[in-house]
Each structure stands twice: as structure tokens, then as C-alpha cells.
Amino acid sequence: MKLVKILFILSFVICLQSCLAADDDPVSVPPITGQTLDPDLGGAKQGNQVWVDLSEPKDRSMTSNLRTDWDLGFYSGDEFRVVINGSIIMAAGKIPDATDIDAITSAQVASLQNEIMVGSFLASNLQYVDNPNGMFLTQTTGIAPINASDRDNPVYLINMGRDIYNGTITPGSAITGGNERGWYLLQITRANTGYKLKYRDLSSANPHMEYILTKNSDYTLNFFSLKNGKEVTIQPKRKNWDIGFTVFTNEVFYSPGVSAGSYVYADFVISNITDGVGVYQVNIPAGTNADQYYNNFKTSDIDASKFIFNDQRAIGDHWRTVTGSNGAQVYGDRFYIIKDAEGFFFKLRFNKMMNDKGERGYPQFEYEIL
Known part of the structure; x- marks a missing residue:
């Protein structure tokens, strides 16, 4: 749960110096500080959809189902x-x-x-x-x-x-x-x-x-x-997931502005825009140490005008590439800022998209609350 009602009963707690009445508004409690997660998409066949709640401890942060x-x-x-x-x-x-x-x-x-x-x-x-x-x-x-x-x-x-x-x-x-x-x-x-x-x-x-x-x-x-x-039951209860990993039907283009219709993507990440989750991508300047730039990014660096609340593809397939001389790999020059439904901010970056055998469908990402 992201919202909890904190009830203190003064007569039973000697050291308590103040209390909240039972009819006070719910208090937003900051989520955990952050962690590294390894969603299991079911390997290269990508058989699973995985739903992630960034506010939950590791053992409760992900739920999954078969796509079928x-x-x-x-x-x-x-x-x-x-x-x-x-x-x-x-x-x-x-x-x-x-x-x-x-x-x-x-x-x-x-x-x-x-x-x-x-x-x-x-x-x-x-x-x-x-x-x-x-x-x-x-x-x-x-x-x-x-x-x-x-x-x-x-x-x-x-x-x-x-x-x-x-x-x-x-x-x-x-x-x-x-x-x-x-x-x-x-x-x-x-x-x-x-x-x-x-x-x-x-x-x-x-x-x-x-x-x-x-x-x-x-x-x-x-x-x-x-x-x-x-x-x-597929997705968690409303506001209890922030991003999801799934195979995805997207629009593709022959050239800018010239649609080629619908096409299917693997390794796709969507955001829960229906319940108010916003995301935007931070591009790390060329010549900058990526680890330092990510680690030093703080709340005051957030640009609220960049959040995307009306398109679930803000992360999409932009976090990885499957072409080029090095094959499938994660982009190291970007990370993402996420505002969840309760108004908490997170920074998130992807570390890998394959396991040690070179099989896709085994991503890893880390994140921290800002």
C-alpha cells in the first residue's frame, strides 16, 4: 500500500508526544529508497508480462502473468x-x-x-x-x-x-x-x-x-x-503499478510522418498513464561520465515540464537497441525520471537486457527515490 492511515492512541503509548485523530487525512509515506530488479520476461519468447510497483519492497514489487x-x-x-x-x-x-x-x-x-x-x-x-x-x-x-x-x-x-x-x-x-x-x-x-x-x-x-x-x-x-x-486478474490494483514489461503492438513508420501501420515489439516498457504516472528521458551529455551524471542527479534537477502523462511509450523501446555491430544492448547514455501516482519521484536506469548466455528477455534495472 502506498497510502497508510497512521493511528496513535495516546493513552497506551507513554513516549508519544502527539497523535492523529482517526478521521485525519491519509498520510503519504515515502517509498523505499531504491533497489535493483530483474524482471523475468520468460526469455527470448517473451512469454510474460511483468508489472512493477517502484514503492514496494523487492519481494512484493513485481507481479507477472502469461501474455495469453x-x-x-x-x-x-x-x-x-x-x-x-x-x-x-x-x-x-x-x-x-x-x-x-x-x-x-x-x-x-x-x-x-x-x-x-x-x-x-x-x-x-x-x-x-x-x-x-x-x-x-x-x-x-x-x-x-x-x-x-x-x-x-x-x-x-x-x-x-x-x-x-x-x-x-x-x-x-x-x-x-x-x-x-x-x-x-x-x-x-x-x-x-x-x-x-x-x-x-x-x-x-x-x-x-x-x-x-x-x-x-x-x-x-x-x-x-x-x-x-x-x-x-492481470494488472495489480489501480495505482499499484508504475511500469510494465510486455510485448507490444506499436506504430512503425517508413519515414518521418509516413506510417507503415502496426507492428510488434519485444522488450517494451509501458507506464501507467491511466492512473497518473509520468515519465521522461534524461539524455547524458556526450563526454560525461554516465555513472557520475546519474548518481549526481537530484530532485532539484527535475524538469517538470518534460513529464509525459499522455503516452505510455515514454520509455517504450528507447532504453535498448537490437541493431548495430554490437547487437542487442542497453543504451548507456540515458536514464528515466518517473513520477508515480502518489507524487513521488524516482530515477531509473537499465543495466542489461540479456542473461549471461546472450538470451533476451532478462532485463535488469536499478532505481532510487529522489
Whole structure:
């Protein structure tokens, strides 16, 4: 917990000189001073997502899940928004004029299957994925806001992405996708203050399944697995994570300003912008000792105007490179300043992205509170 209520009872503590009443405001307690962490991304297949709370002790600072554990995330706030699992290369597109989820056949959507995908190097395929900046409350791509009128909510064709790769990977490389997970049909409506899901496997002749998902406001997103037909816990409770390691569906460019559509990245780091986490990159001046510059950076050096609160990719893939004569390696000329949801500041730098065998998916970073 980042916020604790400190209660002192004067009559039972002889040495106490002051106390807080039970109805006083919560007191923000500074988090731990800092530490070095080694997230386990599952090696070069990058099978795990890892969520990091910089305020927690080492044994409680990280939680993880398989990327394939979930398919959809449902916003628990006042709005009705849904995200898809970009870490497994999912995509979603509306089926024109479709209303009956059980009447749709594979033949009817065959042409759409050639469009609803990631990595086709067409700018148009961005419409089928979530906005990579993470501002899902305002995005116009992927799954549209869930309308209050049932009939105004379309039926979607869902590209379920790819399983975690299960073969041999050359040291220094990463493979983000294995076998295809198939196609589903999906329609979402509102159910009081929650969501009603209708879904079925496109390849199945069985009628659709239904599920009522109730918003749990302890979490920013409530997650659901279409494959397993159940809710799952993925991210920690709201404000209880700051950065996350994940495979990521991003936008790529042929040249500045010329989009090549969506593409998949390994070794990606996102920040929890939905709960108010901000990040910016500090570039170490050329010719400067990197260790000294990092160690000497203090609170008074923070430039508040540089914090990025509206793009979860502030760290992204900028902390490492996978090209060049030296292959995959961490950049040594930069570090990051993070402001968490409680207003505490941290400096953070990456030390490595591979293990001693040269296998990717084993990053290490260190950080300190400022």
C-alpha cells in the first residue's frame, strides 16, 4: 500500500508526544529508497508480462502473468471502454451490417480476415488495434465505446493473435508470436453498470456464449479470457503499478510522418498513464561520465515540464537497441525520471537486457527515490 492511515492512541503509548485523530487525512509515506530488479520476461519468447510497483519492497514489487492469460480488458470507471490484448498481436474489426452473431459464417468474413491483422505494413491496419499511446478513453480505433443502445453496438471479428512461441531461438534474438489462435465473433453491450459479452469461436457451429462482467473499481481494467470464458486478474490494483514489461503492438513508420501501420515489439516498457504516472528521458551529455551524471542527479534537477502523462511509450523501446555491430544492448547514455501516482519521484536506469548466455528477455534495472 502506498497510502497508510497512521493511528496513535495516546493513552497506551507513554513516549508519544502527539497523535492523529482517526478521521485525519491519509498520510503519504515515502517509498523505499531504491533497489535493483530483474524482471523475468520468460526469455527470448517473451512469454510474460511483468508489472512493477517502484514503492514496494523487492519481494512484493513485481507481479507477472502469461501474455495469453487474457484477451480483453474492460474499463472500470464511468465510461464503457474495452481494450484488446496487443501483447499477443490481437486485432478487432467491425463486421458491416451484422446483427446476429450466430448467423455469421467464415465465408462471409473471409475478405475481412485479410485486413484485420498486425504487421501488414499498411497504415490502414491501425484502425484494428488500440491506440499505441494508451489513451484508450479517447481512442477511435479497436473496439468502439460501448453504446447505451444495444442495437448500436456492432458485431466484431476478432483476430485472436498468436500463442507464445515454443521453438528454439537464436541467442540475441526474440520471437514474439507462435501459432495462430484463430478467430472469434464478439458483441458487447451494457449490463447496468457492467458489460454483457456475446462471443463464439468462428470455426465452431455452437451457439454463442454469454457472460456478464461487473466493474470492479479496485482495478483500472477488469480482464477476461475469451478462450477460457472467465475473468482473470492481470494488472495489480489501480495505482499499484508504475511500469510494465510486455510485448507490444506499436506504430512503425517508413519515414518521418509516413506510417507503415502496426507492428510488434519485444522488450517494451509501458507506464501507467491511466492512473497518473509520468515519465521522461534524461539524455547524458556526450563526454560525461554516465555513472557520475546519474548518481549526481537530484530532485532539484527535475524538469517538470518534460513529464509525459499522455503516452505510455515514454520509455517504450528507447532504453535498448537490437541493431548495430554490437547487437542487442542497453543504451548507456540515458536514464528515466518517473513520477508515480502518489507524487513521488524516482530515477531509473537499465543495466542489461540479456542473461549471461546472450538470451533476451532478462532485463535488469536499478532505481532510487529522489
